[in-house]
Amino acid sequence: MLRRLLPIPVVAVLWSVLGPAQVSPVPVLAVHGARYADGLAVEVVGDPATAATVVVLVPGVDTTAANFDRGLGGVQRRAPAWQARQLADRAAARRPAGAAPVAVVAWLGYHPPRGIRLAAVREDAAATGAAALLRFLRDVPAPRLVLVGHSYGSTVIGRAAARLDAGLGGRVTDVVALGSPGMGVDRAADLHTTARVWAGTAAGDWTRRLPGLRVLGAGHGTHPGDPAFGALPLPVDGVTGHDGYFVPGTGSLDALAAIANGDLDAAARHGH
Template sequence: MPRRLVTPHRAILTATLSGLVLLGGSMLGPARATPPETPVGAAAWLADPLAPPDPVTAGPARVAAFFAGLAPADATALARRFPQITGNLDGVPTRLRYLANRLDHPEAADRQILGYDDSADGRVIEVLGDLDTADRVVILVPGVDTDLAGFDTGLGGVQRRAPAWQARQLHDRIRAGEPGARVAVVAWLGYDPPEGMGRDTVREDRAATGALALQRFTDGLVLGHTGRSIVVVGHSYGSIVAGLAAPGLPAQVTDIVALGSPGMGVPDRSGLRTGARVWACAAPGDWIRRVPGVRILGLGHGRLPSDPEFGALPLPCDDVDGHDGYFEPHTAALQALADLAATHPDGDPR
């Protein structure tokens, strides 16, 4: 049997990670998700006469049931009293989350904001399209160095890196091809991505925390929408979030896409333990292709999904420029994503 060649990059990273294994310490071991923080105002919320559910422990179904049992005036009044909690709580009706975030962040009053937190690096979730009537929802999960400050402008002022811009490109392309398509696109900065190329980027703790948030978010999206299907698109480190979330995503998530992915935290497609179709691509000039697909004691992210041996379906991206160009208007990748979003769950965008 011919010997498998080991690339210099793979050999170097393997040796480096092996050295870290010998050093030991807190860097090693499985990914550890951080429990959700108690939101500001939670004590007053729990003491409210309407007896709302605990925002930390109650799942979207429990939250939705509570709001369904309120008179409309009471639900609106609660959103006005506690906009920070209502505006970020999965299971709260869409219109109330929009209202709460308009009240709490009037500078974004002309946008459909489904979540907003300006503490630390910040979090924000923006919707394009009519989420309440959408039959298909596309969730874009961004990667390393994405924060609230760059949500509209992109890391380093490079617009094509901005989640809001990427979501607009995809939504516009969907509308151009299928004007009547009932599709919503969500730019989901619902977790805290790592910064730079340090410890947090090599490990998956941030991704594990983000995966729990993504599972909760998608659980909320399917409540009351039995015919709805969902596409999750993870770019770069965001694909690790999607990969770790995959086993716990609702069955209505029919497609998971990994763009420019350093790995999904598993050795191959079967490790995702999902019935969803899994798609992947890495542009010819994307530096992510040089990342070795190794994983040793919690360091590294496993085989790249763009590697045919991973087992993902290939998405076209030969004309994509670099690591951040997947949503540029002229690319085959953007068209394929639009086709995937606008088709039935069993449609093929290739």
């Protein structure tokens, strides 16, 4: 069924990067995805082969194939598959007349740390995830890519950032950190990418309480939401807690949709 629903190049990407798929039949033109026995997962909303922009969502700590659809603890807003659908729907609703469509991919191609333990304050998993993410992105057939990392997922993107330009020919135009504990550096300039770097952290997000430093391999550096980091501010009005960035009606979802459509002025205006 997956071969009938997705273009052959996309199927090849998913197979080669994530391994043999465990796919349930889905209707034509619906959300397509794959879940894997080793705990990895991917959800594809739209057609990456024809989209002008592909947005790739990278989730964080405690995300598994088992909760990829239902969310950690059964909380839907925490589910990457649900988040991808919300962003794709909002981007489609905001797409200017005649503009090419946007596809959204929720990508769990690495094993995030489990719980807020030593592995979560170190970057071993992020380094492994960054290498897998770069391999995946090289084969995504789109002229423009936008990366969105939630929580530890932003740390994964931070570890990949310095290789985005050379490895992907400048196709990554924007990088977004949501509720980020840090991207492994102290300043956006230290990511060494020409992509625009955006960051937003809600007032009630617990990551605000984490120390923004790195000591002996622990910690992830300055919070991207800190003005000293130098990221473009992503509006977060209406966001509740650590997992509300993709909830309809929030400034963050509207801003992400605007970025996906290349409307950067609108992305900056939301919430002001």
